[in-house]
Amino acid sequence: MKFLVCISNVPDTTTKITFTPDNKEFNKAGVQFVINPWDEYALTRAIELKEANAGSTVTVINVGEADTEPNIRKALAIGADDAIRVNAAPKDAFFVAEQIAAVAKEGAYDVILMGKESIDYNGFQVHGMVGELLGIPTVAPAMKLDMSGNTATLEREIEGGKEIVSVNTPFVASCQQPMCEPRIPNMRGIMTARTKPLKVVPATAGDARTTVAEFALPPKKQGVKLIDADNAGELIKLLRNEAKVI
Amino acid sequence: MSVLVVVECDKGEVKKSSLEVATYGAQLAAQLGTSATAIAVGEATDANLAKLGEQGISKVLYDKEPRLKDFVNNAYTKLIATAAQQEDAKVIVLANSNIGASVGSRLSIRLQASLATNVVELPKTDGGQFTVKRGAFSGKAFSDVVLSGERKIIAVKKNSIEAQHEAGKTAEVVAFAAQLTDADFADAPKQVVMQDQAGGVLLPEAALVVSGGRGMKGPENWNLIEDLAKALGAATACSKPVSDVDWRPHHEHVGQTGITVSPNLYIACGISGAIQHLAGVNSSKVIVVINKDPEAPFFKAADYGIVGDVFDVLPKLTAAVKALG
Incomplete structure (x- = not known):
């Protein structure tokens, strides 16, 4: 079984978000980047399934410039076998999906996993685009993934419940908790990751279909209005008469 | 050309988020000088679909194929793509839900459309550009995104538009057949489990x-x-x-x-x-x-x-x- 796990390089979850002076780009200065937390579910589950199915491999793919390599190495340290970096700044979801689909087609992967969405652009788009580009099913978002031979059984979250879905390989799934407990690299993993193959490939032609014109921060909160705990009922009056939300 | 709105239904009722989407679609259609047609998915009743007129929808397409009651990614994608072709829809509006994101991302490839998810307000359409505002960085920022494709797909964030109710207005409910085959239902769910709410x-x-x-x-x-x-x-x-x-x-x-x-x-x-x-x-x-x-x-x-x-x-x-x- 050949697994392809797509990882995105995103600002750490505690990052204070700021933009360049023209508000056209995210300000990377001084920001720590991590593997997108949703993608960690995809990566760990792929490694678990590899361990349970002898002869399987896990390849990690990232669409990004050289500054994403520390996190690609981290994915190798967690347990992926090799990695591919498509050397291009990710222009938009469509562009990224085209790169992943091209690599997936060439490598004939059986299972393509990724996180539900990235925590920076919150697109929740790439999974379906890759599936459609390859003409294979997509299950999104998946909370559980089990494999038996070439058949996968997944739990797909729907609003208010879940669906049990079976698909045959090849397929795409976008992953979220509680699929597994994401692993962190151990010392042995970090040592072996240094020599694992990381192939850099050029981007295939592809145009973005969307462009960011401007970023903006949400309006600042006015500050909290405190109500005395002994007079808690007053809050309900404020919510009805002042905030008008109940 | 028209605006096509994807309306999700459950147990006969139109979901709240889809009432918001219908309102968004109708307001956008008015802005573009056209009309808004809906395509219903899930278990719906004609009476409840007709009530989408209250949100400003003029026509609702509904395929009564029983296997469409539950979400099936391929079948829903084909259904909506067929409706979009028939209605010559230049903009498709859906909810930024698990169904909306699953179908919207596939549709964007099939229809060669620009896709924006997590959209929080009506687009700016002056000056020949189509710009939407969407949430980014996990709610810590917004971005204005230009959709350059001839076709656009917009997934509207829940609870960002207030659903309108213009009492008494009704939409025409029209039977629709997307000619779906067994192959379109290959990824149908084996079982659907609903939570205790x-x-x-x-x-x-x-x-x-x-x-x-x-x-x-x-x-x-x-x-x-x-x-x-x-x-x-x-x-x-x-x-x-x-x-x-x-x-x-x-x-x-x-x-x-x-x-x-x-x-x-x-x-x-x-x-x-x-x-x-x-x-x-x-x-x-x-x-x-x-x-x-x-x-x-x-x-x-x-x-x-x-x-x-x-x-x-x-x-x-x-x-x-x-x-x-």
Whole structure:
């Protein structure tokens, strides 16, 4: 079984978000980047399934410039076998999906996993685009993934419940908790990751279909209005008469 | 050309988020000088679909193929793509739901369209450009995105548009047949399991949410959260540590890696307000924080706060809501 796990390089979850002076780009200065937390579910589950199915491999793919390599190495340290970096700044979801689909087609992967969405652009788009580009099913978002031979059984979250879905390989799934407990690299993993193959490939032609014109921060909160705990009922009056939300 | 709105239905009813989407689509159609047609998916009744006229929809297409009752990604994609071709739809509007994102992303490839998800307001369409505002960085920012494709697909964030109700207006419900085959249903669900909804309010769609954290001290105290939620008609939620230790089920976890909610009112009880939790709730219109620690970071993100013991404050709030009648 050949697994392809797509990882995105995103600002750490505690990052204070700021933009360049023209508000056209995210300000990377001084920001720590991590593997997108949703993608960690995809990566760990792929490694678990590899361990349970002898002869399987896990390849990690990232669409990004050289500054994403520390996190690609981290994915190798967690347990992926090799990695591919498509050397291009990710222009938009469509562009990224085209790169992943091209690599997936060439490598004939059986299972393509990724996180539900990235925590920076919150697109929740790439999974379906890759599936459609390859003409294979997509299950999104998946909370559980089990494999038996070439058949996968997944739990797909729907609003208010879940669906049990079976698909045959090849397929795409976008992953979220509680699929597994994401692993962190151990010392042995970090040592072996240094020599694992990381192939850099050029981007295939592809145009973005969307462009960011401007970023903006949400309006600042006015500050909290405190109500005395002994007079808690007053809050309900404020919510009805002042905030008008109940 | 027209605007095509995808309306999700469940047990005969149009979902709240789809009423919002229908309103968005009708307003956008008016802005573009055209009309809004809906395509219904899921289990619907003709009577409820006709009522989409109240949101400004003129025509509703409905394929009564019984296997479309449950979500089937390939079949829904083909159904909507067929409707979009028939109606010559230049813009397709759907909910930023699990169904909307699954279908919308496939449709964008099939129809060679520009896709924007998590959209929070009507687009700017002057000057020949089509620009939408969408949420990014887990609620910590917005971005204005230009959609350059000839066709556009917009997934509207829940609770960001208020559904309109113009009483008495009805839409024409028209039978639609997308000629789906067995192959289109190859990824049909084997089984659908619905959760027990406390009070019947679905968390991702809820306008009001009462949420508990570790400060609730244990699952046995959740009746305090549920009582207030029931009195308000709110959904219940929890923080990540609470679902991690199984006090509450995973589907109630809001935060960075849980469900993102944007209700009119979010009441946080005994939640300190870690940045990862805020990422899931920071687009709520009004945030109330109840915490005995005056230094809890959540107070900085709150509109109203009570520094006090949740076990003392919650029953008072429930009583005050009941007193409103």
